[in-house]
Amino acid sequence: MLLCCPSKYGIIAFGALFARTLTIRKGLSMSIQSGPEALNEYILRLGQKKAEKKPRMLLIQGLLAGLYIAIGAIASFRLSASIHVPGLGDFLGALVFPVGIIAVIVMQAELFTSNCMITTSTFAGEIKLAKVLKILGLVLLGNLLGSICAAFLAQVSGIMDSAAHIVVSKALHKVNIPPVKLFVSAVFCNIVVCTGVCLAYNLKDEMAKLTALWLAITVFVITGTEHVVANMYYLFAAVFAGAPLSAGDILYNLSVSGIGNFLGGGVVIAGINYIIAKNLGKEDVRKTQ
Numbered sequence: 001m002l003l004c005c006p007s008k009y010g011i012i013a014f015g016a017l018f019a020r021t022l023t024i025r026k027g028l029s030m031s032i033q034s035g036p037e038a039l040n041e042y043i044l045r046l047g048q049k050k051a052e053k054k055p056r057m058l059l060i061q062g063l064l065a066g067l068y069i070a071i072g073a074i075a076s077f078r079l080s081a082s083i084h085v086p087g088l089g090d091f092l093g094a095l096v097f098p099v100g101i102i103a104v105i106v107m108q109a110e111l112f113t114s115n116c117m118i119t120t121s122t123f124a125g126e127i128k129l130a131k132v133l134k135i136l137g138l139v140l141l142g143n144l145l146g147s148i149c150a151a152f153l154a155q156v157s158g159i160m161d162s163a164a165h166i167v168v169s170k171a172l173h174k175v176n177i178p179p180v181k182l183f184v185s186a187v188f189c190n191i192v193v194c195t196g197v198c199l200a201y202n203l204k205d206e207m208a209k210l211t212a213l214w215l216a217i218t219v220f221v222i223t224g225t226e227h228v229v230a231n232m233y234y235l236f237a238a239v240f241a242g243a244p245l246s247a248g249d250i251l252y253n254l255s256v257s258g259i260g261n262f263l264g265g266g267v268v269i270a271g272i273n274y275i276i277a278k279n280l281g282k283e284d285v286r287k288t289q
Contacts (some may be wrong), residue, residue, distance in 0.1 A: 039202050040120060040277035043270070047121035050110075050135055058110055058135060062142020063149070065109035070150030070233040072100025074160065076221065081163035091222065098217035101193070102210070105200065110139045112229055112258070113190050114197045116265030123274045136266075140228070140258065147232035155240035164241040171238030174231060175249035179256055182226055186260025187268070189225035192216055194265040198273065226257040 050058070076093035083089035104111045115136055121127035154160045160167065177185070196216020200209045220227060235250050 035202070035280075036273055036277040037280055039198055040273055042201055043117055043120045043273075044124055044126060047118035047127055047132075050115070050118055051121070051127050051131060053135075055138055058138040059142040059145075061108070061110040062112070062139040063146040064107065064142075065104045065111040065139075066143040066146020066148075066229060066232065067150050068103040068107070068109060068146075069100040069111070069143070069229050070147050070154075070237075071103070072097045073230055073233045073237075074150070074154055075099065077160065077163040077166055081166055094218045094221035097221045098214045101197075101217050102213060105197070105213070110142065112136060112140045112143050113193050113227060113261050113265055115139050116190060116262050117194055117197070117270040117273075119266040120270045120274050123271065136262070143229045144232050144254075147229065148236050151233055151236040151240055154237060160237060160241070167234060168238045168241055168243040171235050171243055171245060174226070174234060175245060175253050177226075177253075182253065182256045183260045185224075186226040186228065186257040187264040188223075189220055189227050189257075190261040190264030191268055192220045192223070192225065193227065194269040196220075198269065226253075226260065228254055228258040228261050231257055 053061075076097040079096055080089040080093035083092060101111065101114075103109070104114070118127070118135065119129075119132055122129045122132050174182075193216065196213045196219075199212035199216065203209045203212055231253055235245060235253060239245050239250075
């Protein structure tokens with residue numbers, strides 16, 4: 001009963017920590033309270049902070065994010081495997097998966113998919129594209145190491161034994177998705193994920209931030225779209241469970257889904273938000289003249 005219905009005080013405390021982390025990360029704050037301009041300013045500041053980090057810190061925080069996403073996936077698979085009512089297991093599994101990305105934001109880990117939005121700094125002329133790609137590459141490598149570590153630990157500990165058949169089936173499906181379908185699914189996935197992150201950055205109320213991000217990630221899981229970091233865990237968990245996957249299979253899925261995620265978050269969401277914020281800024285200047 002306690003697991004299903006945590007105390008309201010615990011939820012409020014977690015929500016407060018979540019909100020504080022979103023609005024003040026290492027001294028960052030929004031000079032404008034909400035809206036596209038505030039979001040754009042905040043992401044630009046985040047981009048500068050990430051550009052100042054040492055490579056080993058990006059790698060370590062990326063590893064942590066890979067672990068967190070895998071933890072959400074493990075909980076999701078375990079719950080899905082324990083419920084035999086058609087559709088219900090998948091739905092409930094989708095509801096617990098978001099704990100991973102919420103942990104990423106609260107604990108200030110580095111996740112490739114949401115970090116794709118730092119291309120905003122390139123659009124603004126503040127950070128060169130080569131630097132942004134280097135940051136994302138280090139973060140992605142860290143995410144991969146964390147995912148592999150989590151998959152190995154889960155396999156050796158036996159906690160995934162009851163869900164192994166689901167993991168293997170999911171992984172085999174993912175490596176056999178046609179390229180165009182895989183790519184478009186990955187683009188859409190990070191549009192959903194980054195929209196949720198943007199909402200969480202922008203909303204003022206603590207519980208609203210938590211709820212918006214939770215629902216957005218639940219949507220991505222329910223729709224089954226392709227998230228490169230989640231796929232890292234799925235594929236390596238399946239390998240450790242004995243699935244007949246080759247290095248080529250894994251490289252195919254991760255490379256196509258990674259590029260698609262970058263386009264969805266780093267070009268579509270970041271680009272549109274930047275254009276809107278820039279135009280709103282010009283309108284504000286004209287009104288004051």
